[in-house]
Amino acid sequence: MTPLLQVENIAKLYGARIGCTDVSFDLYPGEVMGIVGESGSGKSTLLNCLAGHLTPDRGAVRFDTRADGLRDTITMSEPERRMLGRTDWAFVHQHARDGLRMNVSAGGNVGERLMAVNARHYGDIRAEAIDWLGRVEITEDRIDDRPTAFSGGMQQRLQIARNLVTGPRLVFMDEPTGGLDVSVQARLLDLLRGLVREMNLSAIIVTHDLAVVRLLADRLMVMKDGHVIETGLTDQVLDDPQHAYTQLLVSSVLQV
Amino acid sequence: MSDYNFAYLDEQTKRMIRRAILKGLAIPGYQVPFASREMPMPYGWGTGGVQVSAAVLTPDDTFKVIDQGADDTTNAVSIRRFFQKTAGVAVTEATSQASVIQTRHRIPEEELRADQILVYQVPIPEPLRFLEPSEVETRKMHALEEYGLMHVKLYEDISQHGDIATAYAYPVKVEGRYVMDPSPIPKFDNPKLEMAGIQLFGAGREQRIYAIPPYTQVVSLDFDDYPFQPTKADHACDLCGATDSYLDELIVDDAGGRMFMCSDTDYCTSRRKDGHVGAQGVPYKEDAA
């Protein structure tokens, strides 16, 4: 089986300071990988390098494109990369307002990616938007409201609908449940798990919340000071951590 | 002859503007940056159009200025006088007589010829601006032909108003490539953007010039199930009886009485001279004021 994403020796340096370095892994279709680490460990830098928001200084990020198989997304042309960004890739930001157009209605937000790939039938676009709002548990009567009128959890669900409407194969998530209160987080996690299974999505989730990765991620990568210090099955890394830092991280979680 | 250099601007500036115009003509619909000059009028009064007019005028030209279709509003009168004074060119109110027409908010009803130039005053040249505030991003979107966002605006219109409510500055795609703001002309005028004359657009404050060469394809954006419709008031001109021209609505008393009349004053007057009379109109008299 061809990996969906093949990451080889990625490094991003900020001058003399290391953003992240020596990162390599394969992600297969349907797999969810978590990246954990404390603030400044390089996990967000890595995610932005993978998603094409930052250009790494070294390495390759190969994606299994529909047309030509594995292609290095770092060296491909910008139009191609941006095309991936609105078709096969999705990016869920921690803050919904970074990923939504706050002055456009919920329906317009969901429809944008469809229109970006040349959907030109209003009725179809609207029907699709209604379907997707339903899937993320936003009722149809809110379709013409702007996200500014939504709660934080609803905004985050709208962002997910907006991202998934074009049927992407790979979703990048940056702290998707950060800043939400616990009951809203649970609903979002449940929703994400269902969507990942139904759509056979692959996902890379950056978070500092070990509970989130335990529930969502198949595999885990632990980062510290820009380096990957441990990888493996999520429950294996959390239950039988090998590295000193991971042991500290796991034992530092408050039990409830 | 006046004490000004011909048409106010110095020759180097005109050269710079002409280069921008030529580039604009070579890449239809593409916004060419230019070094907009201070003009003796405030931004928003047509400084972009005036600079373009100044760069294309020759001493033999006949100049016409319209504002919302009318030759006799303050803005039109002052710009016309400006070039009378600084360029000494002939001026006219008759569309067919003019070789250069500067306009704000309208395209003349009378079809333009290949030897005529239409200069538009543009307030905001970037059609994507209302949804994407970043200039870096909009330029990239133009470069990569990422125009989905333009339809988001039309989608919002339909979802809020049941129809595409954008009635002016209706976005168009030029020669299958660049999406362009045709300046705040009513969408009724959009079909006329495909014409024999040269069309030049100048935005002074935003420092952009763009152009549509003669006989260029200009398509108004729409949805399959909500096709573009050039609309006007469903009425005939009360002065000349025309049913094919864009109409202004005029409130005439405190009781809600109103009348409709051609926004293109030259067109209306010419028709009345030819003997056409509308519902409330009286036959044309030469000295009627």
Add this chain to the structure above:
Amino acid sequence: MISIENVSKSFVLHNQGAAEISVMEGASLTVAAGECVALVGASGAGKSTLMRMIYGNYLTASGRIMVGDVDVATAAPREIIQLRRDRLGYVSQFLRVVPRVSTLDVVAEPLLATGTPHDAAKSQAQDLLARLNIPQRLWQLSPTTFSGGEQQRVNIARGFAFPYPALLLDEPTASLDPTNRATVLAMISEAKARGAAIIGIFHDHAARDEICDRQFDVTEFTPGLAA
């Protein structure tokens, strides 16, 4: 079906002076299809550790753990994920689920993950919950609020939903009343009958004697405890 060869395991506690604790050395065990083997030994002897090593939850320091044709000790994460999806089931003592997901969905999930159509998965999950005497009014609720015994039964229903050829059971009859205990033992017998290779930990000796074909004493392979 399950073949363990000469495995060992140690923990290094980096944050406690890098203490290295060897917990298992040289353990070997083979379980055939249709066979049920009980892991026995004193508390702390390594029964759960060995079980977790087989499931891939703990890393194995050396040796081989073959489940079917996959060596869990060296397999890549995605091979283990695939193995767990359709060949290796595990009923742990603790139920770990996404909050707010209904009990019915929790039980149906292993079926959905292996491609059973939605409706069929739901109805199979209903049958299992009914058999384990989970009242129907609880099916739409999340099991996180259930009593210990109820959670245990939900866990068992989930573990038995898909007919895994290899099954690990950690105290499946703990905290169950006699009726439900009998039901669970019947389910284990049925799994054996269809050919599942089962490894279990039972503190319930009567249950162990009733259901298991033989015992495997892990104490023999525990450094410091071996006779």
